[in-house]
Amino acid sequence: MSTAPKIPAQHPFLNGEVILNFSAGVAETLQTMAGVASTFDKGFVEKNWKSKNDISVFLDLKSDPYTGQIRFHFDKMVLAALFEKMIGQKIDPNSREILDCMGEISNMCYGYAKAKLNEKGFALKMTIPHPCATKDLPEVYSRHPHIIIPFKVFDQLCHIQIIIF
């Protein structure tokens, strides 16, 4: 008998379109706003996965009656480099502006994916990004494993994390 983590296959947030469109949201946002390419690796599922990146942001996923959360994880040096590409100014990687930058990037990634997914009938609602240091992320209480999509920006590993409740 398999001991692989079990996830409920009927949950709409586990649809391949969700993974594809959030990945496309990241790629499109970074390319359009900063002229930076991102390369995606194969996703995986893991229970209680923890990001090793410095900075994270979480956004609630709501599509009645389903709920979940999407998280984006970047290192602060990657965010500082993206900020410089977008605005042409250097930024202190330890400043609060890094969190603002993370929030706005996630806002655009989410908006892109939401528009594409809602065209396909997902009915995702508006949400607010909550950027923070990864160590300050709220604990997640979900009995399901998380979907993790690794990708590289400036050759540094970043992650998308999809959590379902």
Add this chain to the structure above:
Amino acid sequence: MFKPTTKFLIVDDFGTMRKIVKKALTDLGYANAVEAVDGAEAYKFIVEHAQQGAPFEFIISDWNMPNMLGIDLLKKCRGEEPFKTLPFMLVTAESEQAQILEAVKAGVTDYVVKPFSPAMLKAKLESAYKKISSSSGKAA
């Protein structure tokens, strides 16, 4: 296009996006831009600057913000005589038909969907200028 002295108000709760828009405007030759952090602050600025005799000539506002949404700021402006025709562009991550329709019904001049490049913002400003010029019968 608009005069280089055109006075813009950039409204967004994220400082990063305000800086992105401000940089794009500066690169296009527009140096006169004020920033507001949400719809409520923006409305206060719009009224105050008009009362001081130096009104804003173009609003560029995010849609999804705390305190007052960009669409509500637009509706509030359209409901008051001095701001009924104030050029107003919504910058939004929402590109769904229903939301675009709501903005058009509320009297938005134009909208730009995030993510956008400086070239896209420039094209939207040009399109807004043409709309304003044709509706008023004169250049802005």
